[in-house]
Amino acid sequence: MARRPGRPRANAEQATGRGTAQDLLDAAAALFCTVGYTSTSTYAIAERAGVRQASMYHHFAGKHAILHELLLGTVRPSLRNAELLARIDAGVPARLWALAAADVELLCAPRDNLGALYFLPELSDERFAPFRALHLALRAGYADLVGQYPGVRGEDVGELSSLAIGLVESVILRRREEPDLRADDVAPRVADAVQRLLGATPAGLAAVRAEGLALRATLPDLGVARFPQNRAARPEN
Amino acid sequence: MARRPGRPRANAEQATGRGTAQDLLDAAAALFCTVGYTSTSTYAIAERAGVRQASMYHHFAGKHAILHELLLGTVRPSLRNAELLARIDAGVPARLWALAAADVELLCAPRDNLGALYFLPELSDERFAPFRALHLALRAGYADLVGQYPGVRGEDVGELSSLAIGLVESVILRRREEPDLRADDVAPRVADAVQRLLGATPAGLAAVRAEGLALRATLPDLGVARFPQNRAARPEN
Known part of the structure; x- marks a missing residue:
């Protein structure tokens, strides 16, 4: 080349x-x-x-x-979604579904697997403190919804929200082993999995998914607009 | 220093x-x-x-x-556990519980967060193909148990086993944000989460956990023996 x-x-x-x-x-x-x-x-x-x-x-x-x-670009849009969803008049499970689905899309959308950069040892440097703070704020956004989720006990909120984010961010490692992973395919599956983790029954999940998909459609497409996947190679001009 | x-x-x-x-x-x-x-x-x-x-x-x-x-050290013991558990006469959910719990312990046990090395771009090099093959074999071990899990449909096995491993390996990122994460605390919680992901009910889960803990105790402590956590600093001799 x-x-x-x-x-x-x-x-x-x-x-x-x-x-x-x-x-x-x-x-x-x-x-x-x-x-x-x-x-x-x-x-x-x-x-x-x-x-x-x-x-x-x-x-x-x-x-x-x-x-x-x-790094900020991998978190900011999801944090904005969490803020938007906190103000929307809709059920907590559907809001969490929409947040998780959009977050997975954001992590899957860029041509390059930017989430892999989360594991750089350099990130412990003070200069990356703003990113770390933003990521903790996103965790807090998840915890806020998990804390209101029907049937979740207060003492389990921290652990369950860590596991929920863990499911969302597991797409980072999957992108390495499954290079053909499609955002629109995997995002609803991961959002479903978060619901099952929190105790949703199969019957309840179908209704949550329908409402969550509708909510997801109202969120801005920040991530995908910013990082178009598989875009045409830049012309050599 | x-x-x-x-x-x-x-x-x-x-x-x-x-x-x-x-x-x-x-x-x-x-x-x-x-x-x-x-x-x-x-x-x-x-x-x-x-x-x-x-x-x-x-x-x-x-x-x-x-x-x-x-890298091989982060996978080999779990693969061996998967092979041992495949031959044990016990329920599938409990075997999966024990596999997940031991795998989380292995990832949490080393003083250094070796799972973060999974994200190095260097790993796409041909020289690391044996590690990648071993990791795929571990995925297959999970898929084998997920495929026998009560109520799991054949077409969902691939996705559900990816999500199960995703929950297990999410401890890699958690170790960055929660440096005090303890293997013996987080391992049973993640193993429980895998069961909920696959549809276990709260009542069913309590029995699976009891059986899973007993099975876990029969597995060799390969990982922890190899990477003692928080071991005393090496003497300056």
Whole structure:
């Protein structure tokens, strides 16, 4: 495969129509998930994005800032969904179904398996504290719904919400072993599994799923719009 | 913290009483999980283990071989458990309970969170194919029990066994956010969760748990023996 040289761009917005910052994020995501975070240089990111290194520093303070932005993108939309669903007049099980389904879609949607970056040892660095705080806030959003779920006892809320998030985020490892995993196929199955975990009966689950699907349709498609899966390769222009 | 120089060892078996190979594995585990795999040199591993680099190559072909051995250690004992449980005369739910509980213990037992290494991009390399094959064999072991589970339909076996393993391996991410997670506390809870996922009722689950705990006690403690948790720091001898 020929290497494309880094090249200055008179009009950055023309390259993919998505903007320089997004092109840098896409390039970094691909490199972090294949070559690895440590082995990826800022030069390699800029080159792959077709951006000069100097332009890159106009958008990001460094490689860590690009990683941080990628990580935030895997949580922010779900946190927003949790906030929206907390205000909606609907049953708790259906709201939890919609939250879990949309969260799985977000983790499955990007071409690169960004959730794998959660396991980098670098994330214990203070610079990634905002991401860790956002992830804990998402856990709290799950715990809020689990705590109101019919039949769940107060002392089990922490454990059950950890297990519910565990089911959702298990798609990160599945994407490694099942590369053909489809978001629209796996998301409702995982959302169903969360309900069974919390004690839903088969009869009750069918009704929750129908209501949850309807709620899911009212949520913004933040993740999938931002990270189109299997999009056409960027033209070599 | 003072750096300890790499030093030759006249009698390698005396250092920790666990042998040079195990000392190298321990040192590499600590470095891979804190500094990162890419950033860890074979020199750093040898130095931390108190072994000469030349001695290291007597035990391992290189850094990749040490990573591979660490990965195999996170799967082999569970695969052996699956084989033992397949031959035991006991109910399917209890056998699955014991398999899941022991598997969670194995993932929680090592001082370092070795499961986080599953997400390294390097694992797609051909040299790690034996580990990937062993992990698929463990999935097959779960699928075998899930397929015999009362009430599970044939077409759901693949999905439900993926979700069951997902619950078990979700402890890898939990160990990052809940550093005080205790194996003996979380293992039975996750094993219970797998049963609920497969449709166990609260009444049925209590009996399965009792039988599962008894079965668990008959399994070899391979993982925990190999990776003692919170063991005393190695003496500076």
